[in-house]
Amino acid sequence: MANLGNLIKLGIQDIRKIWPHEEKQLSPWIADNIDALNDTLQLQIEIEGKEEHVQNFRLDLIGTDNA
Numbered sequence: 001m002a003n004l005g006n007l008i009k010l011g012i013q014d015i016r017k018i019w020p021h022e023e024k025q026l027s028p029w030i031a032d033n034i035d036a037l038n039d040t041l042q043l044q045i046e047i048e049g050k051e052e053h054v055q056n057f058r059l060d061l062i063g064t065d066n067a
Contacts, residue, residue: 006036027060034063043067 019026030037031047038045044066052059 023060031061 015026019029027050031050034045034047037043045063046066047061047063049062050060052062
């Protein structure tokens with residue numbers, strides 16, 4: 001996915017039109033842009049892992065809010 005630049009308010013959108021494949025597009029975008037998301041949302045989330053196994057499932061992203 002191309003660099004989206006600054007975050008802007010989009011209004012109600014079908015997220016599947018922006019990121020059709022969550023695992024291959026949305027999760028990597030979140031991980032790659034966590035600093036911009038933290039600034040926008042006033043959080044301090046640090047991504048600790050990707051595709052972590054939790055029992056019979058995989059957790060897309062795992063992180064902690066260091067606020």
